[in-house]
Amino acid sequence: MSALATRVFRGQERVEAPDPADRGLAYGDGLFETLRVCGNTLPWWPRHAARLARGAAVLDLPMPDRDWLQDQLAELLVQAPGQGVLKLMLTRGVGGRGYAPPARPEPSLILSLHALPADPGPLRLRWCRTRVSLQPALAGIKHLNRLDQVLARGEWRDGDIHEGLMLDAAGHLACATSANVFAFIDGRWLTPSLAAGGIAGLARDWVLANEPGAGTTALTPAMIGSAQALFLCNAVRGILPVGQLDELHWPPHPGTERLRRALDRELTVA
Amino acid sequence: MSALATRVFRGQERVEAPDPADRGLAYGDGLFETLRVCGNTLPWWPRHAARLARGAAVLDLPMPDRDWLQDQLAELLVQAPGQGVLKLMLTRGVGGRGYAPPARPEPSLILSLHALPADPGPLRLRWCRTRVSLQPALAGIKHLNRLDQVLARGEWRDGDIHEGLMLDAAGHLACATSANVFAFIDGRWLTPSLAAGGIAGLARDWVLANEPGAGTTALTPAMIGSAQALFLCNAVRGILPVGQLDELHWPPHPGTERLRRALDRELTVA
Structure with missing residues (x-):
């Protein structure tokens, strides 16, 4: 099932696509959240934001600015179906070759909207x-x-x-x-x-x-x-x-x- | 250390950048090889190709066509320094939300050239x-x-x-x-x-x-x-x-x- 809408950011700058040197791609160096969308809102956003922050602490990854992120989510959710799914990926961003994390990483953020899967029954x-x-x-x-x-x-x-x-x-x-x-x-x-x-x-x-x-x-x-x-x-x-x-x-x-x-x-x- | 040159392919088509829905990014669903470049050649290519094929068998990932891949490597190596490093990433390509691998994946390939790190001594x-x-x-x-x-x-x-x-x-x-x-x-x-x-x-x-x-x-x-x-x-x-x-x-x-x-x-x- 492909995305209904996708937005990619490097730091706070909106970009066309992920960088080939993104550490999310090279090493899986990042986190994700998958959220239920209901009526253009994210009812459990505070819980997801808290878990994302816990993961970011484990990986020593800077969290996006809270207000800026909320604004991006709100803008994207205008396009959301009544019931849907939002996927958020946060990576350590572009890095050189080698595992050493950059001293000042500029994280990448990818937001995508998806249809809610049908209820499969038991x-x-x-x-x-x-x-x-x-x-x-x-x-x-x-x-x-x-x-x-x-x-x-x-x-x-x-x-x-x-x-x-x-x-x-x-x-x-x-x-x-x-x-x-x-x-x-x-x-x-x-x-x-x-x-x-x-x-x-x-x-x-x-x-x-x-x-x-x-x-x-x-x-x-x-x-x-x-x-x-x-x-x-x-x-x-x-x-x-x-x-x-x-x-x-x-x-x-x-x-x-x-x-x-x-x-x-x-x-x-x- | 950033790349001297990078090429991204979806299947055999050269593209500008990775897709935000690439499973390499979403799940780390792919493989990589890091090869020594010497005088525009890859002395250990057959060994790396064999290991890549072993990994592809474990992940049930289709390997790129052998001759096509050799051609792409040769084209990129024209730009190589006398001594350098080539990194190859092969992912399962674009997929929908969810872990189920696509029935007919079109793998992504990313090739990048890098300088050889200096000899650090003991x-x-x-x-x-x-x-x-x-x-x-x-x-x-x-x-x-x-x-x-x-x-x-x-x-x-x-x-x-x-x-x-x-x-x-x-x-x-x-x-x-x-x-x-x-x-x-x-x-x-x-x-x-x-x-x-x-x-x-x-x-x-x-x-x-x-x-x-x-x-x-x-x-x-x-x-x-x-x-x-x-x-x-x-x-x-x-x-x-x-x-x-x-x-x-x-x-x-x-x-x-x-x-x-x-x-x-x-x-x-x-």
């Missing part, structure tokens, strides 16, 4: 062979080094399969390729801690903060197999109930449906 | 805190997910320090940020196996193939501390003797010097 999942990299230095942040997910998502072409679950290096559940995972076990919604790697999603944070008893733990594939319900979640599509994982099937679960509706209200409040 | 090294990601699915190939190295290289700004050594997830030596490492221990040159992560460099391959007794093993920091000599190597700069690692000092070693001269002859045969 998801059909599979297990991926590709595991999430073990890299505690980058755990939790939404950086541009995403070959783990690309390899995992490349494991199937069957259009009937919506998503794949990935294990971490220790063989515990980590995440789906583009969402976090919760399993309902013994009356509680549980999700992996992600201390070793993977993205700590904002929808995941929301569930942990808003669902009584929700928590993090190490989840083995066997525990997933015996879970009473499963859902995926991310900040664009909210809660996505899982209907099937390989040979396992789950009927709709009232707790999933309740959370789905509550998060949908959050994501679509203009 | 290197001064430090240990890095950032470790190499544990990701066996990507081990050995030269892909564009290089945040491990960016973080490690960002740990110091002291211009007197040339390079940093990185450990793997298990706490064994993996590599320097942009080179492989050999240590002379009990009469043999030894280098890490890199089964868990890191780039298997072509200069490393050359040493393993050409130096009697050279081999791979797990190297602890203590073993490095008691090594009789240490060198780094890569396909651009050849063998780089190490003079210092934090508080440790090594005098020049005749074995290093012999290997350095032999590899230099290889890299500068036009």
Whole structure:
């Protein structure tokens, strides 16, 4: 699905296209956010801005000026469909050959608008062979080094399969390729801690903060197999109930449906 | 150090700049090679082309047509300095939002020419805190997910320090940020196996193939501390003797010097 509109900036200057020497391209030296657009607004902008700032601190990347960025977003959102997706990429900008970060980087920013994907209904999942990299230095942040997910998502072409679950290096559940995972076990919604790697999603944070008893733990594939319900979640599509994982099937679960509706209200409040 | 000349291609079409939706930028979904240029030629082109093809097989990325690519390289090398560096980036090209690789990708290719860095003499090294990601699915190939190295290289700004050594997830030596490492221990040159992560460099391959007794093993920091000599190597700069690692000092070693001269002859045969 190609973008409805795209804007590229070097520092605060609008440019035609990324520079071939951009460190985002050379090294994946940057961050991204994918936001739900609703009625020309970004209901979760403060949460995304806060996570972007956390990632920028880890990578020692200067954040764009807050007011300037808000202005650019507002200008682009005029073109947004009623419900859509905004992707934001922030890189360390142009650099010479070699890994040493420039002393005074001028970050690049790429903003693009996309249509909201259709609601797929209860998801059909599979297990991926590709595991999430073990890299505690980058755990939790939404950086541009995403070959783990690309390899995992490349494991199937069957259009009937919506998503794949990935294990971490220790063989515990980590995440789906583009969402976090919760399993309902013994009356509680549980999700992996992600201390070793993977993205700590904002929808995941929301569930942990808003669902009584929700928590993090190490989840083995066997525990997933015996879970009473499963859902995926991310900040664009909210809660996505899982209907099937390989040979396992789950009927709709009232707790999933309740959370789905509550998060949908959050994501679509203009 | 900025490029002396750059060419960007989408498929076989020359274009002005990378597309903002290039998957190399979005996900680091691609590969690179850094080659020594000598007298308008690439002495190790067949080795680099073979490694690029191995990486492309891992990522399921189509390789550019061999003859077409050779023609593009030859055209660019007309502008090359007598001794220089050519960087080649190959990405999966433009894609929509989402990790699923396009069914028929049209790869992007970026070629750039750079000056050869000056010979720094015996290197001064430090240990890095950032470790190499544990990701066996990507081990050995030269892909564009290089945040491990960016973080490690960002740990110091002291211009007197040339390079940093990185450990793997298990706490064994993996590599320097942009080179492989050999240590002379009990009469043999030894280098890490890199089964868990890191780039298997072509200069490393050359040493393993050409130096009697050279081999791979797990190297602890203590073993490095008691090594009789240490060198780094890569396909651009050849063998780089190490003079210092934090508080440790090594005098020049005749074995290093012999290997350095032999590899230099290889890299500068036009």
